[in-house]
Amino acid sequence: MSTNYKVADLKMAEQGRLKIEWAESRMPVLMALREKAKTDQPLKGMRVAGCLHVTKETAVLVRTLRAAGAEVSWSGCNPLSTNDEVAAALAAEGTSIYAWHGLSKDEFYWCIEKTLEFKPTLTLDDGADLIFTVHAKHHGLAATIIGGTEETTTGVHRLRHMAKDGKLKYPVFAVNDSETKWDFDNVFGTGQSSLDGILRATSVFFAGKNFVVAGFGHCGRGVAMRARGMGANVICTEVKPTQALKAVLEGYRVMPMDEAAKIGDIFITATGVKDIIKGNHFASMKDGAIISNTGHYDVEINIGDLEKLAKAKREIRPNNEEYTLKDGRRVYLLAQGRLVNLAAAEGHPSEVMDMSFANQFLALCRLAKDGKSLDKKVYELPPEQDQELALLKLGTMGVKIDALTAEQKAYESDYSAGT
Numbered sequence: 001m002s003t004n005y006k007v008a009d010l011k012m013a014e015q016g017r018l019k020i021e022w023a024e025s026r027m028p029v030l031m032a033l034r035e036k037a038k039t040d041q042p043l044k045g046m047r048v049a050g051c052l053h054v055t056k057e058t059a060v061l062v063r064t065l066r067a068a069g070a071e072v073s074w075s076g077c078n079p080l081s082t083n084d085e086v087a088a089a090l091a092a093e094g095t096s097i098y099a100w101h102g103l104s105k106d107e108f109y110w111c112i113e114k115t116l117e118f119k120p121t122l123t124l125d126d127g128a129d130l131i132f133t134v135h136a137k138h139h140g141l142a143a144t145i146i147g148g149t150e151e152t153t154t155g156v157h158r159l160r161h162m163a164k165d166g167k168l169k170y171p172v173f174a175v176n177d178s179e180t181k182w183d184f185d186n187v188f189g190t191g192q193s194s195l196d197g198i199l200r201a202t203s204v205f206f207a208g209k210n211f212v213v214a215g216f217g218h219c220g221r222g223v224a225m226r227a228r229g230m231g232a233n234v235i236c237t238e239v240k241p242t243q244a245l246k247a248v249l250e251g252y253r254v255m256p257m258d259e260a261a262k263i264g265d266i267f268i269t270a271t272g273v274k275d276i277i278k279g280n281h282f283a284s285m286k287d288g289a290i291i292s293n294t295g296h297y298d299v300e301i302n303i304g305d306l307e308k309l310a311k312a313k314r315e316i317r318p319n320n321e322e323y324t325l326k327d328g329r330r331v332y333l334l335a336q337g338r339l340v341n342l343a344a345a346e347g348h349p350s351e352v353m354d355m356s357f358a359n360q361f362l363a364l365c366r367l368a369k370d371g372k373s374l375d376k377k378v379y380e381l382p383p384e385q386d387q388e389l390a391l392l393k394l395g396t397m398g399v400k401i402d403a404l405t406a407e408q409k410a411y412e413s414d415y416s417a418g419t
């Protein structure tokens with residue numbers, strides 16, 4: 001038996017396989033690309049090292065990379081996001097994988113190092129840890145790697161800085177910046193999964209409740225839209241006038257948090273900013289208020305303030321802590337103020353990840369084909385790829401759309417006719 005893996009327990013493989021097969025049944029775009037790649041073999045001869053959440057959806061991507069001819073070596077990119085059953089299933093089917101739930105920081109970097117042993121030609125990142133390790137410790141490898149991809153906003157941001165300073169040693173595609181990635185993730189993925197997290201942690205009835213959404217960016221908009229769909233009275237809070245105006249014109253009530261705090265039944269923060277809900281807000285909340293976050297890590301809700309105001313605290317359900325304030329009012333904090341859609345639910349639905357990972361797959365195919373002629377900088381994927389993927393997705397949903405005729409296209413680009 002080969003030992004090019006380290007997972008929690010190989011005996012979990014069968015459960016993992018079921019999870020992966022369920023995700024495969026919800027990811028038709030990636031599956032269609034896989035079918036085509038089985039004959040075209042666009043990644044033949046490529047060695048792909050990946051550092052990405054080990055989830056059922058990621059496993060569908062890994063299987064697709066292998067079906068397309070690549071050898072693969074994988075590690076997780078967050079100690080808490082690895083699904084041990086999925087990791088076991090991947091190891092059992094011969095994928096080199098180093099990932100288990102709850103690993104330490106040292107173990108995390110050990111796993112990344114292990115995935116570099118087979119000298120990858122392509123890298124796939126979520127947060128840029130793999131690329132950073134290659135650049136910091138493996139200069140020989142950095143010179144021979146054809147290119148990489150990056151999944152997240154933060155990772156892309158860091159890599160752009162590296163490229164600006166002339167430090168990036170191979171081209172990277174910013175998968176995050178594709179419309180079919182970030183728009184789907186932020187609006188539709190976060191929209192549904194955040195409500196899913198609140199429901200799993202509370203089983204509360206949404207209809208008729210005052211549902212306060214802090215921040216009307218892409219995530220906030222998605223959450224507000226879905227909460228309204230379930231019959232909640234949605235109230236938005238904002239600091240940016242244009243965003244606040246958009247929320248008003250979408251038909252939401254908009255007010256400062258100081259006022260919303262007094263009437264809200266359920267709160268969710270989606271701003272990226274700290275201290276959105278803090279001491280004076282807790283002090284004015286109704287008995288039974290539910291508070292959650294789907295924004296930046298765990299800073300948007302000031303839990304220190306809540307602890308100070310509380311006289312007792314207990315876990316009343318998983319991911320749901322009841323704080324009793326000094327006057328007897330109760331406030332319920334979900335997932336310890338961490339991202340409620342990840343900690344209390346399963347993140348973005350597979351159908352949403354279908355788009356992100358189809359983008360990842362096509363980006364790696366592009367690098368395998370043309371990577372050697374690209375400059376050492378961060379590239380966006382061509383907008384045609386978004387259109388191609390969106391059309392594929394529509395096709396899998398049985399939706400047909402119109403196409404412009406040659407005459408209509410000519411009219412569109414004709415500037416001689418005037419108005």
Ligand code: 9W4
Nearest residue numbers: 053055057058078080081338342343346347348353
């Ligand atoms: N998962 C994560 C992070 C922290 C965390 C209870 C409190 C991101 C994107 C995708 O970061 C991710 N903390 C937890 S659970 C947990 C999970 N707890 C446990 O106590 C702390 C993460 C991408 N993605 C999807 O969204 C769906 N499929 C995917 O591949 C996955 C995970």
